[in-house]
Amino acid sequence: MEHTNTHSAPVATLIENARVYADTNRFEEAILIVGDTIRAVGPAEALRRAAPEGTRTIDARGRLVIPGFNDSHCHLMSAGRTLDEIDLQRVRSLEEMLETIRAYIEAHPAAPGTVLHGRGWNHDFFTDVARMPLASDLDAVAPDVGLVLERTCGHVAVANTVAMRAAGITRDTVPNAGGDIGHDEAGEPNGIFAENALAQIYAAIPPVDRAARRRHLRAALRHAAASGVTSVHTMDVQGDNWRATLEDYDTVLSELPTLRVNHQMCFMTPELLENFLVSGLRTGDAAGATGNRMNRVGPLKLFVDGSLGARTALLRAPYRDDPTTSGIATLTPAELSALVDRAVAAGLQTTIHAIGDGAIERVIDAYEAHTTENAGAGSNPARLGIVHVQITDRALLERMARRSILAHVQPIFLQYDTTIVEDRVGPELAATSYAFRTMNEIGIPVSYGTDSPVEDLNPWQNLASAVTRTRFEGNAAPWHPEECVTVADAIDAYTTGSAFASFEEQTKGRLLPGYLADLVVCDTDLFALPAGELADRIAGTRAVLTMTGGRIVWNTEGEADVNFD
Numbered sequence: 001m002e003h004t005n006t007h008s009a010p011v012a013t014l015i016e017n018a019r020v021y022a023d024t025n026r027f028e029e030a031i032l033i034v035g036d037t038i039r040a041v042g043p044a045e046a047l048r049r050a051a052p053e054g055t056r057t058i059d060a061r062g063r064l065v066i067p068g069f070n071d072s073h074c075h076l077m078s079a080g081r082t083l084d085e086i087d088l089q090r091v092r093s094l095e096e097m098l099e100t101i102r103a104y105i106e107a108h109p110a111a112p113g114t115v116l117h118g119r120g121w122n123h124d125f126f127t128d129v130a131r132m133p134l135a136s137d138l139d140a141v142a143p144d145v146g147l148v149l150e151r152t153c154g155h156v157a158v159a160n161t162v163a164m165r166a167a168g169i170t171r172d173t174v175p176n177a178g179g180d181i182g183h184d185e186a187g188e189p190n191g192i193f194a195e196n197a198l199a200q201i202y203a204a205i206p207p208v209d210r211a212a213r214r215r216h217l218r219a220a221l222r223h224a225a226a227s228g229v230t231s232v233h234t235m236d237v238q239g240d241n242w243r244a245t246l247e248d249y250d251t252v253l254s255e256l257p258t259l260r261v262n263h264q265m266c267f268m269t270p271e272l273l274e275n276f277l278v279s280g281l282r283t284g285d286a287a288g289a290t291g292n293r294m295n296r297v298g299p300l301k302l303f304v305d306g307s308l309g310a311r312t313a314l315l316r317a318p319y320r321d322d323p324t325t326s327g328i329a330t331l332t333p334a335e336l337s338a339l340v341d342r343a344v345a346a347g348l349q350t351t352i353h354a355i356g357d358g359a360i361e362r363v364i365d366a367y368e369a370h371t372t373e374n375a376g377a378g379s380n381p382a383r384l385g386i387v388h389v390q391i392t393d394r395a396l397l398e399r400m401a402r403r404s405i406l407a408h409v410q411p412i413f414l415q416y417d418t419t420i421v422e423d424r425v426g427p428e429l430a431a432t433s434y435a436f437r438t439m440n441e442i443g444i445p446v447s448y449g450t451d452s453p454v455e456d457l458n459p460w461q462n463l464a465s466a467v468t469r470t471r472f473e474g475n476a477a478p479w480h481p482e483e484c485v486t487v488a489d490a491i492d493a494y495t496t497g498s499a500f501a502s503f504e505e506q507t508k509g510r511l512l513p514g515y516l517a518d519l520v521v522c523d524t525d526l527f528a529l530p531a532g533e534l535a536d537r538i539a540g541t542r543a544v545l546t547m548t549g550g551r552i553v554w555n556t557e558g559e560a561d562v563n564f565d
Contacts, residue, residue: 016044018060035077036549068518072447075236079453080216086118093128114207115146135191153307167204178330222564225554227458227519228543231260238266250288258553264301299349305359313356315395351385371403379404401442411466421424447497464538468489521545
């Protein structure tokens with residue numbers, strides 16, 4: 001998309017000949033941006049008269065302009081890291097997985113004993129075996145090099161013998177509380193690590209140096225810009241490395257001011273939490289030494305359970321397809337409440353990973369001391385939230401609604417989860433799960449994200465999943481279509497909903513005067529699609545131009561104001 005009067009820090013920009021989504025059922029012809037803020041929206045002629053001298057003009061060619069996407073839960077640095085490592089997201093058999101590993105090792109020779117990392121496999125997609133990969137499988141292709149390979153969910157990993165030896169794992173190793181180490185019939189570790197035991201095998205992976213971390217982050221920023229994502233809530237800060245991670249973000253965002261970052265910070269013990277709190281940083285503060293407001297402290301992030309695919313999500317009843325387990329609780333109720341109480345008292349928002357109905361119930365219980373019922377927005381002044389909120393019944397959702405507990409959901413998960421959820425929890429509970437429309441109707445504050453790199457940070461398939469609830473493979477009928485949402489509701493959840501989650505709804509998420517100039521020019525008018533074309537057309541949409549704070553950070557048809565190279 002061509003524009004005139006190009007310079008790296010434009011005083012003002014006028015986007016005209018556009019269909020600007022300003023608010024629900026309100027579209028405008030043009031948008032005037034001065035500095036990093038929207039000055040006006042309305043008729044192009046009026047905005048031309050109001051434009052300062054030197055304003056550059058962009059012809060949108062009749063295209064839809066929407067607010068920049070704001071991913072309410074992802075792992076941005078990990079998403080960038082996957083570009084450097086063994087990528088198993090597309091493998092559809094154990095044989096293909098092993099061949100992918102073999103090819104990677106041949107292309108990236110490593111000294112014997114080196115431990116390599118990768119992620120993305122999903123045994124539920126395997127067409128040749130109906131089980132997880134094991135150490136014995138990996139040993140066949142990597143007898144001398146260590147492998148630690150995360151399942152797509154990030155809650156289970158498989159390691160080979162070299163990696164387990166490097167981590168000191170033996171048949172006598174006791175898994176961390178809230179974790180599990182698999183064993184074979186002879187009692188030897190079989191390479192499967194789940195939940196809190198992951199830390200024990202991750203010890204074998206060499207630490208990523210600072211230069212590599214910043215390289216990964218730059219790659220992720222480029223992908224975000226290309227995808228129309230202008231803000232993220234990311235969980236990369238965890239444990240005792242939090243200072244270094246925030247410094248990495250501060251450095252890279254100062255060089256490439258293309259994305260607004262809200263950090264979800266994982267401290268799973270009182271000691272780790274206190275180590276952070278003594279810094280004096282609290283939710284909403286600039287996270288780095290430069291004071292860059294594109295790098296902000298967000299909530300404390302905790303985990304209460306695992307994933308549905310790995311059967312580690314905590315259910316209130318045993319799994320329908322494995323009655324020997326009801327999942328894994330990574331924190332006891334007492335531990336959870338203690339961490340939430342300390343964080344809220346210190347002025348730190350919290351958001352908690354909970355997928356199973358048992359886990360969601362525990363989080364609501366922990367939040368009761370800090371919320372009230374039926375007081376509208378005042379029910380939850382700290383804006384405490386739950387990430388995922390997958391397996392629910394109506395009663396759980398109504399408890400969340402009465403206390404205005406935030407739901408940070410990932411509609412894209414329907415692409416996989418609809419193939420397993422009825423087997424895992426039964427059709428009755430499945431029918432009240434992933435209830436996105438119900439959440440809207442009963443008043444739960446909802447935001448959308450991708451959990452990237454669990455799923456791609458690109459938002460378009462996520463939107464299509466929310467609007468149509470159809471799978472993109474197999475031509476299946478919509479799954480519980482009564483829970484489909486409108487295009488407007490989906491965009492709003494991805495923009496204003498995510499802004500609300502970080503107390504920024506007055507400055508982000510709308511294309512209105514006074515709001516930050518974060519926007520996307522789309523190659524498809526999402527509001528004008530025939531019903532029968534929604535799934536494919538929404539999923540196939542692309543960002544023609546992405547703008548963050550008045551800067552063009554991605555432009556497929558002309559120049560941009562930043563250079564990622």
